[in-house]
Amino acid sequence: MIFSSLGAPAFRSEVLLQEKQCVPFVASIVTSAPTTLCPGNSISLRASVNNGSLSDYIYTWSNGSTASFIEFEDLTTGTSQYTLTITPKNESICEVKPLTQTITVLTRPNAPVPLKSEVGVCSGQLAPLLTVTPQAGVTNNWYNSANEPLQPIDAIRYLPRVREPGVYMYYVESKSSAGCVSTERVPIKLIMFPKFTLANDAIEQDVSCKGGNDGVLNVSLKEEVNSNITYRWSDGGEGSRRTGLKAGPYTVTLSFGPNCVQEFSAVLQEPDSINIAITSIKADTSSKNSGAIEVVVNGGTPPYSYKWIRAGQTFSTTQNLVKASTGNYQLEVRDQKQCVRLSPIINIPRVVVSSTMEHPWAARIKVAPNPTNGVINLAFDLPQRIEVAPEIFNALGELVVKLPRQWVLKGGIQTAIKGVGAGIYFVKVGFEGGVVVKRVLVVSKVG
Secondary structure, rough: OOOOOOEEEEEOOOOOOOOOOEEEOOOEEEOOOOOEEEOOHHHHHHEEEOOOOOHHEEEEOOOOOOOOOEOOOOOOOOEEEEEEEEOOOOOOOOOOOOOEEEEEEEEOOOOOEOOOOOOOOOOOOOOOOOOEEEOOOEEEEEOOOOOOOOOOOOOEEEEOOOOOOOEEEEEEEEOEEEEOOOOOOOEEEEEEEOOOOOOOOOOEOOOOOOOOOEEEEEEEEEOOHHHOOOOEEEEOOOOOEEEEEEEEEEEEEEOOEEEEEEEEEEOOOOOOOOOOEEEEEEEEEEOOEEEEEEEEEEEOOOOEEEEEEEEEEEEEOOOOOOEEOOEEEEEEEEEOOOOEEEEEOOOOOOOOOHHHHHHHHHHEEEEEOEOOOEEEEEEEEEEEEEEEEEEEOOOOOEEEOOOEEEEEEEEEEEOOOEOOOOOEHHHHHEEOOEEEEEEEEEEOOOO
16 A cells, blocks of 8 residues: 555556567478588478478578578589578467578599500500599599499509400599599590401512512401501511512511510512523525424413514514524513513524535434533544544534544544534534534523
8 A cells, every 4th residue: 555645545556568478489491411512413401390380481591582492403613501581470489580501512523634545455465554643632433335333453543354355445533532523534545456367368469570579568457457557577668568579588567556566477479480492493404494493481470472583573473483594583482471581592504405414424423412501522433443623613604613633433522612602503523535514502602
């Protein structure tokens, strides 16, 4: 009770005011993934409340979104902070302070740098290590061409396990300690070179003529070539195909890949020389065009063509010359490969038959060998001992050899024609009471 100054009691009413009470709630931001992540990944931020449902609140994100959640895709390197304000629609529910969430997107490691982007190995050897340059805090993931992961031997090296020749592709990417990988997978090529074989015989063409130089060698490989190949030949030549070669052995060395070496050998052949053997020369008797020359041809590459030449003109195209008058002739022989051989000049002499050639002792005097290369042996088997004077004349009647007079009965005399050409020669044996003349053929020039 309150008393007034007059002593009389006084009364006052008091109204007790109470603050309005609200219901508290708890809110948070829930992430779909760790908030420290690698570039290219995705993450979502969602509001979470413990009072009522999400629809009971109003959401305001710092990026302007009004949904209860926000999503981020293909994130790029950097740090971002997002703020969420949650306002209850029911005023009886207390408000909370704004929530914040930080997202950090890490940096990708640099792409790996191979020590060699292409490596090779020779057939039969172990494959080399594939190696990349080391980066601090970085390992590397290896893959084959089928995108299958491979097990490296350490942070920067992988050992291929291949046995068959071929081209193998490998791919490597960098991986940071946080698990981020480089944007690029770097390729590394491994070539296992084969042991080469020839697709064809290396001899494309043998030498056509004796002593010629038109041989051709061609190294064609059966296997696919995945590298530059150097061809070096035993005669100093280079290249896979050689022309203008003489007969003989050749070896080519192929150099390729990482010091791989392989050799092939071949022998170029050549035919024997065309050989013209004069087997008979028949004189033109009494100028009746009865001269003839017979030859045998071998060597080269048959069949042959023939051309008899007299005074620069073709006289005949048969192998043997017939119906020829006295004079000088030369035979040109050409084989299937157009190789040419010329005979020495051959003389058909003119002989006038006389009775001196029919002496009874003609059969008892013999000349050997006939044909000859210059040596002449006179053999005698006479009924009585006589003194002879042997002489040798050429087809023109010119004296070539004159031997001293000597006595003979049985036995022989040897002499030689020197400094003359091939052709017909006549051995004249004169003695008291007669003359015997023998024809002899010299088949080659005598020095």
